[in-house]
Amino acid sequence: MKPLEKAHxxxxxxxxxxxxxxxxxxxxxxxxxxxxxxxxSSTLSAMTGLKTIVLSMPIKQKSSQHDxxxxxxxxxxxxxxxxxxxxxxxDKLFETFENSLSKFDSxxxxxxxxxxxxxxxxxxxxxxxxxxxxxxxxxxxxFGVGFYTKYGDGGVDISPIADCNKTEVWEIGRExxxxxxxIDAAPTDGLWDDGRxxxxxxxxxxxxxxxxxxxxxxxxREKYEKIRKMNLHKMEPIPVCKIPN
Numbered sequence: 001m002k003p004l005e006k007a008h009x010x011x012x013x014x015x016x017x018x019x020x021x022x023x024x025x026x027x028x029x030x031x032x033x034x035x036x037x038x039x040x041s042s043t044l045s046a047m048t049g050l051k052t053i054v055l056s057m058p059i060k061q062k063s064s065q066h067d068x069x070x071x072x073x074x075x076x077x078x079x080x081x082x083x084x085x086x087x088x089x090x091d092k093l094f095e096t097f098e099n100s101l102s103k104f105d106s107x108x109x110x111x112x113x114x115x116x117x118x119x120x121x122x123x124x125x126x127x128x129x130x131x132x133x134x135x136x137x138x139x140x141x142x143f144g145v146g147f148y149t150k151y152g153d154g155g156v157d158i159s160p161i162a163d164c165n166k167t168e169v170w171e172i173g174r175e176x177x178x179x180x181x182x183i184d185a186a187p188t189d190g191l192w193d194d195g196r197x198x199x200x201x202x203x204x205x206x207x208x209x210x211x212x213x214x215x216x217x218x219x220x221r222e223k224y225e226k227i228r229k230m231n232l233h234k235m236e237p238i239p240v241c242k243i244p245n
Contacts, residue, residue, distance in 0.1 A: 003171040007040075010160050011047040017158055018050060018132065027051040027131035029122050031153075033190050034068025038136040039182050040173045041161055042072070045134050046080040053125060056087045057118045059094045062195040068182055075179060086125075090117055111191040115152025123155075135159035138166050140206060144213045145224065146231025147202065149191075154234060166206035202227060 001009065018025040028045040032038040032054050046052045054076060056069040073085040094117060098110060122133045135156030141147040142162045148154045161169055166187070173183050187198040187206065199205050204212070204220055212224035 003168070003175040006164070006168070007044060007047070007172050007176055011044045014045060014134070014158065014160055015048040015050065018048075021132075023130075025050075025130060025132045027053055027126070027129040028134050029053045029055070029126040029129065029131045030134040030136065031055050031057055031118055031122055032069045032072055033136075034065045034070075034072060034182060035136075035185065035187060035190075036169055036173050036178065036182055037138055037141075037161065037166075037187075038069075039072050039178050040169050040176065041134055041136040042076060043176050043178065044160055044172075046076055046083050049082055051082055051084065051129070051131075052076075052080070053084045053086065053129060053131065055122065055125060056085075057090050057121055058087070059090045059114045059117065060193055061190065065188065065190055065195070068179070068185060071179060072182060088121055090114075090121065093117060112149045112152055114191050115149035115189075116155075119152050119155040126157075132157040135162065137162055138164055138169050140166050140209050140213060143235060144209060145202065145227045146234040147189075147198065147227075148234065150234045153189075165210045167210060 014028065018028075028048065028050055030038065030042045030045055030052070032042050042052065042054050054073055056066065056073060058066045070087070076083045077085055094114060097113060097117065125131070126133050133156045135153070135158060137148055137153065137159055138161055142159060164172070170183060188195060189198060189201075202209065204223060208220050209224060212218040212220040215221065218224070
């Protein structure tokens with residue numbers, strides 16, 4: 001399937017999903033970061049014709065990242081008349097959270113808490129608009145190496161692009177004329193003050209990860225498997241203690 005065909009297929013799938021819900025969703029709520037995944041996912045959501053609410057939720061954000069999310073918001077609003085944009089600054093909320101838990105300091109914990117605060121915000125907005133939360137994770141992140149926050153950006157109602165590799169998301173983005181600056185930007189989760197990239201954290205590019213994911217003989221397979229093993233707890237069902245009869 002060609003990239004543009006995939007885009008229409010995914011957008012139609014989103015719409016059909018909402019129509020099949022026992023209580024039809026009246027809106028689609030999605031967080032945008034200025035990255036390619038959220039930019040494509042929000043555009044595909046807007047293509048449904050349903051009310052699409054896009055939220056930029058900066059928390060001590062690098063200005064370059066936040067500027068891209070704002071530019072994408074503007075691009076969406078100009079292109080689609082069913083898009084509603086909001087910026088919800090979570091700096092003060094995060095500072096209160098951080099100060100309240102100062103006895104339990106953890107840089108990794110605080111990074112993940114940013115994602116969880118954003119998830120909570122998305123669900124509040126969805127509740128206020130009879131909506132569902134749209135995920136932005138791709139196949140490599142969601143089912144390969146588990147590169148997302150448990151109960152953070154992994155906490156969504158539907159995952160439209162989770163069967164697309166990162167390279168496929170870029171291809172769809174080009175076909176949808178997503179801003180070139182977003183396509184060219186180094187992927188980042190936006191959870192760290194130093195603006196570290198995905199490649200810097202994972203030690204592999206997305207192209208290398210995709211190749212290792214599909215090829216057991218890949219020179220990067222061992223590294224891929226190591227990352228995957230550490231994050232399997234996110235991708236597998238929650239363990240349940242089964243009581244014998």
